[in-house]
Amino acid sequence: MTSAPPALTAENTSRFLRTKRFRIHYHEAGTGHPIVLLHGSGPGATAWSNFRPNIEALSAGFRVLALDMPGWGESDTQTAETGRDHVATLIEFLDETGVDRAALVGNSMGGMTSITTAIQHPDRVSHLVTMGAPSPGPNLFSAGNGPSEGLKALVQAYKEPTPENMRRLVAIMCFDPAMATEELAALRSKSATAHPEHLRSFLEGMTVPPDRSPMAAFFGLGAQLGSITAPTMAIHGRDDRVVHFENSLRLTTAVPDSRLVLLNRCGHWAQIEHAAEFNRLVAAFVDAH
Incomplete structure (x- = not known):
């Protein structure tokens, strides 16, 4: 009788590699067409905390790679000297893992990296999937005065990564309060306090002049959205209090496929x-295209 394979854990999927600028931590599982999972920002965010319900399900049919971006998780931090170019980091990561073309699946900040990569390196992107991601260009209906409620909580948690601030941040990220578990808040808090250099790096990044800011460069890409050739699926929560769903509406209005x-x-x-629905959507989308 053949025994069942062991369940995937953060430990048995953990890997490291070195790019030109960083030592990168990532999780890997499965075989098949590569799917690269790109996490969002926030203190304590990691590939595992962002995608732990998805890695095993998607690895049943695909090669899943989920990396901690520099400045998050167990990867090196990012500085003014190394630069804060996540697209360059992603391309270096794909090169080191032998991936020519991958389906990019990005949440929030990871969605920004995925969109930019699909514009600047179309030959490396087979599919583009975003979740709760900002989109270049102006908001017409959801424009407000300053950062959203979620972004304010995120910055406050970077400045003061207390358990209370972390619980507040997790609660804002979810619609259902039951999803904002103590376990998830503790996971984020532990990761954040383990790497104070990541917290400092993020706050320093907020002071970068506009002409050198990756954020400013991203939001200037609105006119290039129509050049994206990869089949694209934007998934967005109707009740997202961090990034309004209008962003995904604008993205899918501009991208042809x-x-x-x-x-x-x-x-x-x-x-x-x-x-469960997310995993079905992504698997079917990559299979069908």
Whole structure:
């Protein structure tokens, strides 16, 4: 009788590699067409905390690679000397792992990296999937005065990564309060306090002049969205309090081969709050294209 394979854990999927600028930590599982999972920002964010309900499910049919970006998790931090170019880091990572073309699946900040890569390196992107991601260009209906409620909580948690601030941040990320568990808040808090250099790096990055800011460069790409050739799926929570769903509506209006999946009763973390549906959507999308 053949024994069942062991369940995937953070430990048995953990890997490290070195690029030109960073030592990168990542998780790997499965075989098949590569799917690269790119996490969002926030203190304590990691590939595992962002995608733990998805890695095993997707690895049943694909080679899944989920990396901690520099400045997060167990990867090196990013500085003014190394630069804060996540697209360059992703391309270096793909080169080191022998991946020519991959389906990019990005949550929030990871979605920004995925969109930019699809514009600047179309030959490396087979599919583009975003969840709760900002989109270049102006908001017409959801424009407000300053950062969203979620972004304010995120910055406050970077400045003061207390358990209380972490619980508040996790609660804002989810629609269903039951999803904002003590376990998830503790996981984020532990990761954040383990790497104070990552917290300092993020706050320093907020002071970068606009002409050298990756954020400013990203939001200037609005006119190039129509050049994206990869089949694109934007997944967004109707109740996202961090990034309004109008961003995904604008993305799919501009990208020729695209579709929008809008989930009601869902916040910023569709891949966690609606994990089973998210996993089915992504697997079917990559299979069908």
